Amino acid sequence: MKNLLECMGVEPDRIHFSWISSAESTKFVEVVNKITAKVKAIGPNQRFVKQAAKVA
Amino acid sequence: MSTYTDTMRETARRLLKECRVDLVIGFRQGSQPMMNEPCLVRKPEDVDQLVWDSNCGINLANYLTNRKEKIGIFAKGCDSRNIVTHIIENKVQREQLVIVGVPCLGMIDKRKITAEAQGEILAVTEDGDQINVKTAAGTQSFAKADVLQQNCSVCTHRNPVIHDEMIAEPVAEQTDVDPYADVAAIEAMPLEERWAFFDDLLSPCIRCYACRNACPLCYCPTCFVDESKPQWVGKSQDAMDIRTFHFLRAYHCAGRCTDCGACERACPVGINMRLLTKKLNKDCKELYDWEAGLSPDKRPALDSYQANDPENFIK
């Protein structure tokens, strides 16, 4: 999935996959913060957004 | 390749007469040059309409889905791989089929010829490696290699992978071609350029779904584009809807596509949407060493688990 999105020109940091067990709340918090930081760094999404949907 | 026609008619007649099959799926002359159409022959006296030349690019496996009769089918390399995929996916049973293998030297791209020809094309004949095009202005000749469909020119599975009979001796496989050269070229582009490239590539799309209908893999009773509750992809010609459609269509073919070129051939505006499916083919090859439809006994990469499956995208 990620590969083709990237191939079509979507930033790699727009999509994340991870594996967290239900006991790993610390890892969960860590991953949330990490992903948020990454997405903040690349800015708002312009790709694959349907412009009409924004108007509505 | 046109020399196959007589052998084919004989084979079809024999299969029908001996009642080994109820129908034979092949090609007959279309009403326009370079537009051979698929045909289903049910009676031995009708086999003489069958023909074979370099305009048989449509994938015949498309006509097997959910059929219950006993079927004789002519299969090029790519058709045979799609037949294997159909067997794996239980869309047709192996016992129903008499697969007549057709070694293939590639099909010609009618767009290339139309672009080169002067005036309306009246007839197209072939003589070995030469394609003769008759127009009102006169006759033009092309080398077949120059007007091949792009997927045929980089094909590495020209001979059927599965067959009960063969129409002729297998042809030599191409070994010095890189099927994924065009995908690699796109991967090498910077991000912005890639986005713009696909914008440009997909912009003529009119959402006619001919690519989906021509594809032997697309047999879902209700296609995701026709679903309205929930609606996954908008039905408009909005650039994002078009992109979503092509993206998801490619994903449905992941690990199943044999790059037969039926989608591109069917496209009325000539979009090379094969770039998307091919990218996934390339990934399947690189990540799972999988090429679709090579053996009916192997489970596809995407429905089997192996301990060494790559997982470095999971953090």
Place this chain on the structure above:
Amino acid sequence: MSEWEPKIVSFLCNWCSYGAADLAGVSRMQYAPNIRVVRIPCTGRMSPKFALAALREGADAVWVSG
């Protein structure tokens, strides 16, 4: 809206990450408020359609976690 905050649509498996999120909650852990959680019965339920739909409707990123 002084500063832009990303919206991250998160598809969490009921049995794994959703549990982890729950545990993080009951443990009163602090984490970034940018995620919008969608609980799915299993990561196997995930489909490329979901990710695209999220992006189309204006998500800034998609996170799938099993």
